Amino acid sequence: HGYYGTSGPPAPVKALTDLKLHLANPSHPASSSSSSDMVVIHPGAVLAILDLLPSVCSDSQPEHALDLQLAVANILQLLVNSERNQQVLCEACLHQRLLQRCSQALGDEDHPLHPPLQRMFERLASQALQPMAL
Numbered sequence: 385h386g387y388y389g390t391s392g393p394p395a396p397v398k399a400l401t402d403l404k405l406h407l408a409n410p411s412h413p414a415s416s417s418s419s420s421d422m423v424v425i426h427p428g429a430v431l432a433i434l435d436l437l438p439s440v441c442s443d444s445q446p447e448h449a450l451d452l453q454l455a456v457a458n459i460l461q462l463l464v465n466s467e468r469n470q471q472v473l474c475e476a477c478l479h480q481r482l483l484q485r486c487s488q489a490l491g492d493e494d495h496p497l498h499p500p501l502q503r504m505f506e507r508l509a510s511q512a513l514q515p516m517a518l
Contacts, residue, residue: 422462424469427476434460434481437497450496457500464504470511479508 424430437456442449464470464478473479482490482505489497490505 422466422469424463424472427472427478430460430463430473431476431478431481434478434485438485453497454500457497457504461500461504464507467511470507474508474512479505479512482508 433456437453437460440449440453440456464473482501486497486501489495489501492498
């Protein structure tokens with residue numbers, strides 16, 4: 385019920401600030417576990433997050449929307465650090481979905497989302513290579 389019609393941004397801004405702190409501060413308890421500890425159980429959830437990433441926008445506060453997009457892209461990038469997660473996400477065709485949903489950011493090296501998306505795509509693409517392609 386409470387997601388629609390909220391009158392102000394204090395909660396989302398605070399949550400976004402907390403998320404930035406977690407990602408930027410490796411000594412913070414929430415970010416103390418290594419990326420190899422993160423295990424993808426439901427790759428469909430990761431695909432859904434990626435599908436929603438371009439939809440995060442705001443005409444009134446574009447900098448907050450971009451910060452949130454960057455935070456989500458960085459979390460997605462952390463998920464593909466382990467080889468096991470790469471295999472699971474490749475089987476779910478995340479690399480193809482990246483090209484479909486984020487082609488504008490991947491094609492523009494000046495786009496703020498380009499670095500994390502490119503690193504994620506590179507890891508997934510190398511995992512998706514078939515022996516005959518080598």
